[in-house]
Structure formats: structure tokens, C-alpha cells
Amino acid sequence: MKYRGDHTQKFYQSREWRAFRARMLPRLRPHGCAYCRRPFEPGERHLQLDHIQPLKENWARRLDPSNVRLLHIGCHTERTHRPDRRRPVNNDGLPDDWV
Numbered sequence: 001m002k003y004r005g006d007h008t009q010k011f012y013q014s015r016e017w018r019a020f021r022a023r024m025l026p027r028l029r030p031h032g033c034a035y036c037r038r039p040f041e042p043g044e045r046h047l048q049l050d051h052i053q054p055l056k057e058n059w060a061r062r063l064d065p066s067n068v069r070l071l072h073i074g075c076h077t078e079r080t081h082r083p084d085r086r087r088p089v090n091n092d093g094l095p096d097d098w099v
């Protein structure tokens with residue numbers, strides 16, 4: 001199964017995404033991981049800025065600050081491989097059974 005199309009792959013290497021990520025990281029970091037709710041360690045570098053609504057579903061929201069959340073890389077991997085990840089999300093941008 002193909003996870004990302006070519007244009008989304010290119011997008012994640014783009015300057016606009018990197019600039020957006022650099023802007024969002026300090027904003028989201030104090031809130032901790034959106035998946036496990038644990039705070040990030042002071043030197044924690046393994047962070048993943050994740051799109052709540054995936055790019056392939058809504059390309060227009062790729063740089064929308066309300067469409068991203070910060071996760072541990074490990075949590076992101078876990079989420080990505082959940083069989084129910086395509087469920088509708090609630091107002092927090094999290095599937096109903098996340099918390």
C-alpha cells in the first residue's frame with residue numbers, strides 16, 4: 001500500500017514545510033505529545049509534526065497551524081499503523097478512543 005504520493009513526499013522536503021515546522025515546534029512543544037500526553041524531555045529531538053487531516057485528504061491545509069500536532073516519533077509510528085486511523089476525529093483532532 002502506498003502511504004504518500006510523490007508530491008507529498010516532495011512537500012516534506014520543501015523549504016516552506018521546514019520553515020512552518022520551525023515556527024510551530026516552539027509553540028506546540030510546551031503542550032507535550034498529542035498522543036501519549038507526556039511532556040517532552042528538555043533535550044528531546046525525536047519529535048514529529050503530524051498533520052491531523054492527512055495531506056492526501058486535504059492538501060489545502062498542509063500549512064494550517066490548526067491542522068498539525070506534535071508527537072513523539074514512536075507515538076507517530078504507533079498512530080500511523082493503527083487500523084482505525086482513518087476514523088473521523090473529534091474536536092481535539094484526536095480519534096474518540098485516543099484518550
Ligand SMILES: [Zn+2]
Pocket residue numbers: 033034035036037038071072075
Ligand atoms: Zn508520545
